[in-house]
Amino acid sequence: MHKLIDELVQYHRHKATVVADIQVLIPAVEKGNVNARDELGGIFASFSSDGEKAHHHNEELVLHELVKSKKPIHARIERTAEEHVVFGQLVQRLCSEISGPFDEPAVLVANIQWFLTQYDDHASNEEAILFPAADRELSTIAWSRVGKNWIDLT
Ligand SMILES: [Fe+2]
Ligand SMILES: [Fe+2]
Numbered sequence: 001m002h003k004l005i006d007e008l009v010q011y012h013r014h015k016a017t018v019v020a021d022i023q024v025l026i027p028a029v030e031k032g033n034v035n036a037r038d039e040l041g042g043i044f045a046s047f048s049s050d051g052e053k054a055h056h057h058n059e060e061l062v063l064h065e066l067v068k069s070k071k072p073i074h075a076r077i078e079r080t081a082e083e084h085v086v087f088g089q090l091v092q093r094l095c096s097e098i099s100g101p102f103d104e105p106a107v108l109v110a111n112i113q114w115f116l117t118q119y120d121d122h123a124s125n126e127e128a129i130l131f132p133a134a135d136r137e138l139s140t141i142a143w144s145r146v147g148k149n150w151i152d153l154t
Contacts, residue, residue: 002138004058004146005131011055011153012123018046019116030109037105041098044112047091047119054151056084059126061149062134065142077130083122090115 001009021043028036046052060081066073094115097108138146 001131002135002143004062004143004150005135007153008055008059008062008131009127011051012127015119015123018043019120022112022116026109026112030105032105037098040112041095044091044098045095048088048095051153054153056081056087057151058146058153059130060084061146062138063130065138065146066130066134069137069139069142071133071137073133074129076125077133080122080126080130083118087115087119087122090118 022040025036025040025043029040063077063080094111097111
């Protein structure tokens, strides 16, 4: 596996631990526990962090080179960049729901779970389709272009 693809996969592994931390807090948030909700807000903010934006940027560099290579691209990864934009908007909305005077914890929790399902689905598609295709199809020159614009997260 190319080392830059490995970096993307490692980020997904890290994010899975963040999601696990969120899931631990969910039952208390659902019961209306204010401290758990504050803690959840702090953890959830990582979905709009510089690291998250850099991860999306790096994936889009890889996708861009794949598109440029003219190899057939699976429809499920064509919308990767658009999904990143939608996630950014959803995260903003959820962050204000978490910190705002939202009095229906069950609805808040359902919205968060829905987002996490979409996020997981997106990451799974990247791991199953985008990353292997890039690993297989990108030339050394394409990888050097990716590397030049890569935002280092390590
Ligand atoms: Fe992504
Ligand atoms: Fe990703």
